[in-house]
Amino acid sequence: MAFHKITYNEKYRFATLHNYGCTFRCPTCSYKLRSGPDGMPGHVHPKPQRFLERQEMEQALRSVTVEKVFFMGGEPTVAADLPEMLLFAKNALGAKTSLGHTNGSKLPLPNLDGANVGLKAWDEKVHLAHTGRPKQPIFDNFRAAFDAGMELKANIVFVPGLVDLDQVEAVAAWLGGLSRDLPFHIMGYIPVPGQSYPRPTVEQMSAAETACRKHLNTVASSHLSSQEALDLSAKDDRFVVRRIA
Ligand code: SF4
Secondary structure, X not given: OOEXXXXXXXXXXXXXXXXXXXXXXXXOOOOHHHHOOOOOOOOOOOXXXXXXXXXXXXXXXXXXXXXXXXXXXXXXXXXXXXXXXXXXXXXXOOOEEEEEEEOOOOOOOOOOOEEEEEOOOOOHHHHHHHHXXXXXXXXXXXXXXXXXXXXXEEEEEEEOOOEOHHHHHHXXXXXXXXXXXXXEEEEEOOOOOOOOOOOXXXXXXXXXXXXXXXXXXXXXXXXXXXHHHHOHHHOOHHHOOEEOO
């Protein structure tokens, strides 16, 4: 797996390296919004025609003023060039580094300052059904990253009928045991092609927030429609980017 695209946000001076591929197989993966019911979870579709060489990534990043470098796309820690690009971002650019989203399967990492970790479920049975992978290594990695002093955020997708309110609250309670100050974001499931799970209602979202606030000080949520999810730049200027490689 490898990086296939770099984007740049002029206003906030951050660049994002986009990876292709993921280690999980979540049936409700939001990548299916673009790739359709048969799309491979965590994979952009169609498959990129080519992947970027390290030298051209470094050249592109040097061509802009960058204060922070994000890594995302499926699961960014599967990108073979990640360790070297983290080192480059820290040493050559003097930038902060963060995983814009990760499933937590490889944390902590050298030269990585922060991560936004998608925790999928609390019960092992639900975690396995959702991701195809056991839960414990993910939660152990999160704890190790927390103990290492990384700047962490966590999120969960609330999928009625798959990842229900009890799962969402149990994850929040576990996080609160590490620190009540860990930021937590609840994303309302956005129905993807080929899956019958419903979108949570406004009332369900509100109940989830209320439940999680018992355990954490900073709880936010988003409840996007499919259309809104496909054009995030209309709602948030952090998604207004141009491609630099
Ligand atoms: S971990 Fe994220 S990117 Fe990977 S399959 Fe699951 S939802 Fe998709």
